[in-house]
Amino acid sequence: MKKILALVLAVAMLLSVAAAGAETVTTLPRNKTLYHGGWQYGSIAAWNPLHSNSNNSMAISANPRGSRTLVWETAYMYNALDGKLYGLLAEDGYEWNEDMTQLTFGVKAAAKWNDGTAVTADDVVATWEAWKKLDGYNGTYAGYAPYIANIEAADGKVVISLVTNDEGKPVNPLLVYDYLSGTYILQKAWLDSMFEKHGGDAKAVAEDTCSEKDVPYSGPYTFYFDNDQLTVLVRDDNYWGQDESMWGKLPVAKYQAHTIYSGNDASLVAFKEGQIDVNQQFVSNIQDLWEKDGLAISTYMDEAPYGVCATMPTAWFNMEVPVLQVKEVRKAIAMAVDYDTIIANAMTNQSPSFADVPRSVMNPTDGEQALLDHDAIQPYQWDATDDLDTRIEKAKALLDEAGIVDTDGDGYREYNGEKVSLKSCCPNGWTDWQAAMEVVAAAGEKIGLDITTNYPEWDIYQTVFTAASQTEYDIFMWSPAGAAPSSPWARVRGLMSSEYIGLNSNWSGNFGHWSNERADEIIAAIPLAATEEEQKALYTEATILYLDEVPSFSLMYRPESFYAVNETVWTNFVSQDLNAELAAEGKPQIPPLDLIDGYGIAGQYYIELVE
């Protein structure tokens, strides 16, 4: 028996090793490796930063709310905490011309590609030209073309000219910031060689996986190893950023690694065991990890909500359903929802309550909250002062006034003689959202509206709710834009702009297809507001409109990325404490974006070994 067992094990091992392939590199030294978790769930398919749809989470993730600049770098880094842009490849600060139709910035003199050549304004221009050629295979150009007319190099500086309207004013200067912090700058020589290699075929360029993994980069890390279990980036010790004009040193960890786990549960076990240092994963009752399990795990803040929330998962009303076109019905439902239960249950209190941060179109960060006249909107914030029972009574009264009453005595109200029956939906398996939708359904019960939950599979859900016409779901969930250089404007646009109505594959906003002329005017006016006062007035008006009309309503606040660290190997991670120290030294605070996104990457330069 023993022999058989031994034989079997031996065969199994041989097979496994053979299956895994015979690379000849050994274990990563633990005290030189920073392990990330919660980003990569399958092996990487492409190392091409131009790829139309790469799943390469560690290296390629460019977007305005915080691009991942470990390998390729952006011109600016967005800091979600203070809402400012910090120069990376670009020199700090940029200049607008008088009528805000041209933005000029310089490229850092020290900035170099890994082959030693300098990063120049020509590279920035060439990258924009590349996006233009790739239009149709990639949304970048189509997304920015309505706002950016041209990017050119002049006197070694980059000049971005904006699209202007009939009055000679820019259409939207805010989105230029998004472009600068949300797209990589790539080497001109490499771009030229790519198009040459594929004979100018844009589709082939967009789909080239660059399996040689040798695309020139400017960032501190580069490819080291990847398979279906692990991705590793290794530090480039010649990184230009050790120049005093940038970080002044190299990032601390020699390797950045991400183990690929089959799912959240496996990833959580690994995090608890200290195999993941920085974890981007929602952990319910995260305080149990230290209170009950006594683990060396910490979050950005010691107390609930533990992190910085930047977005608001929202319930949208389908405006194509007749009964939901009645404002009072929308408002009554929103008023009767037990938000505390949602926050306690779905978010396990990892969100501020609506009593702490009253609802508006803003996320809970100080920067955005400062853009509102809080006294003016207070009367419209239905759950800032009233408790649930009062709200339910008010909601019932609202429905009674609107003439939506129960006439046949079945306990449910009728609209035009028919029982009001609504379906509230979110994707199946999105546990926190499902819990929220259950609470919304329960709210319906309390005010005499029949609301049932329905959890379609993700691929059906995403097809239906992004379609050009809303057919099936009455109340459904999605999140508006989080933090980005263009927010909160981008969020207001996503919540209320009618430009999304009738759009196929609409992933951007106004999924319920609500339309309001004044809202559109406000959205057009905000980016051009001359003074901060004017801007504040517009945001306040937008919030009042939003809270009064209730085209949708926020259910909770939620971080853009979750963030928790295990201090078994590394310590001095980004935290409120660290930021307090930085603030004392007059340095910018670092957003808790897992040490890799936007200005969050600055955290890489502060970590220390525990031992």
Add this chain to the structure above:
Amino acid sequence: MSKGYRKYFKKKIFWFIITFIVAVMLNFFLPRMMPGDPVNAILSKTLGNTTDAAAIQKQYEVYQQAFGLDKSLPEQFLIFCKNAIRGDFGLSFSQYPRSVSDIISSSIGWTLALQIPAIIVGWILGNVLGAVAAYRRKIWDKVVMPVSLFFSAVPAFGAAVVLLVIFGITLKWAPVNGAYDPGMIPNFSWEFISSVIRHYQLPFFSIVLISIGGQAVGMRSMSIYELNADYVKYSRFLGIKDKKIVRYVFRNAMLPQVTGLAMSIGSSVGGALVAETIFSYPGLGSTMYKAITASDYPLISATTLIITVMVLIASFLLDIIYAFIDPRVKAAQFD
């Protein structure tokens, strides 16, 4: 080879091929009956803040073409068959732009290395236990029988979860996820191999544990049936040594268990795959689980097809072995 055998094999191969064709069709068409538009989901990542309907449409068509979804279903099927012969199952939706074959080839080795030994070990242990229980009825049977019955009743994921919690999380005897330590890069060193073995234990034993029970129960019944057969009584009457009789008895009782193995490979695969997902073992089971949760039907089609083909081959091989060890099969052909 005698005529009987040839006829037997011909018949088997015929069924093998027909079943294979049906399986391919089921694997292709069933997942594709699912509603939903996978291309739309992929667009979510590439669109950026485009609000230009024409630009969206253009991208949409590019992806539709990439997945071959612009053609009719029968056409897609023909293309699928043609490509599948070359081992090309198209592109995965959820892990786009990875190809399905690439995903499968990186996971199939782990599954084979885990499942086959575990199922065989479970089968052998189960049969030994069952036989011993049948032969030494008194105490053994009283204990082994109910315990086996209980283990055969424990759902596969249940056994896996309990093992994981007890030995992995509470006692920390063995790691609970992956196939080797995180941060290790596969290589031929003792360090790596020992890591593989440590990670191998829990999923291996959880599969063995659940397959022992059923086999033991079956073997016990078979052995008791044989022990009470007339030939045993007659042999005893003739004074043939017990040891010798027992050998014959168990040989005879084994035969149906071999078919049992062939058949149980099909049914045990399900449970074993679930065990893989619980230990996040990087095999086909985990891949299939990911594919299901992401509604990635090219990947679902391919994983289920591969599993079907593996089971088909296993049962075909066992059928052949069976024909050689049991002469009654040949006779049965003329029945």
Add this chain to the structure above:
Amino acid sequence: MKNILKSCLHSPRFMTGFILFIILLGIALFYPLFHPGNPLQMIGQNSFVEPGTYLSLYDANTVNLNGKTSTFIMDDAAVNRADSNISEADRQTMLAYLAAAGVDVSHLDTSHENLDSLVTLWQENYDSSKKVEGYTTSAKKRDLRTLNSRLLAALNAGEQTLLTKNGDEEVRTAVANNAYVRSNQVANVINLPLGTDNFGRDMMKELAAAIGTSLIIGLIAGTIATILGLVIGLLSGYLGGIVDDILMFVCNVFTVIPGFVLLILIYYSVGQEARGVTTCAIVIGITSWVWTARSVRSQVISLRNRDHVNLSKLSGHSLVRIIVTDILPYIASYVVMAFILQVSSGILAEAQLSLLGLGPKTTTTPTLGLMMNWAMLYNAHTQGYWWAYFPVIAVIALTSFSLNLMNTGLDQVFNPTLRD
């Protein structure tokens, strides 16, 4: 029939299984009667509340305000209180910190006698801004801070007063540290024998309801599988020829394509809208009839040339009559046993499907599989919330075990050679 029942009663295996099954059935039937209410109601705002009895603090205070408390003088009350506020682990942490901070703690241990001096030393030496070797990580600093504030709360908890408002007048009522309330006196007591799940639902109530649903799934699936298997087995065994060939081909396909895979494929293609509890049961039923069909067929083949069957044929009896009167009685015992096994595998199949996220799409009825699925999605097993998953596994295993026991019991009854 009578004999069979009698020998069933005498088979210890059958009876053990039967009693076990009745207990489970009893829980499903009677628990909801004694604890009425929607099993899926989210009663708790927190997820995964530990099993136990929960007394309403408000109501307990009211009892105190009414002066209806009882007084007990317990010697160990003070010790218990100190122990529950400052646990053994806390004391060790304090000792370790003090030692690391360079304080001489060699004369102290974690015993109750030393607690006072330990606390005094701690208060003198703990400083959250001081950098102490080994206590520089955020986690360690936070743990010390929370320990310190817990300690302060415990120290300040010498006297407690209840402040109530009677109109504008504020009334203060002392809470004596030796006052007790009987749990019956508290108006609101919640009993949660198995705690709550991720949604804050009463696990025990949910489990009882889920056992019911899962048994129904098992019964539907088992009935469909047995009837299909029986009909197909009878037809192909009795008629033979081309009918047999076709039916056996279908059988072959179903055997070789793993049932689990087929289940996933069919279930996946059904689309989630249609995936109710009944659909789930039906799909399981129609993918698991093969075994029954095969065995019935082989038994029918051995029966069809028996004398009594031939006699019926010669007498011109109809096909249905021959099958019903001459064949069915001989295989009835087998069919009963097969049915029991099918029920058990139906329950297992539902659980396994649900675990993969392919379970019944329902938010109104709990099933064992869905409970398991939610527990896994919320990482109950890795987070130590045993009450959220272990009872479910145990119930699935016990249900299936009880059915298996009954089955082997019956096997012994019908099959005398297997008897001891």
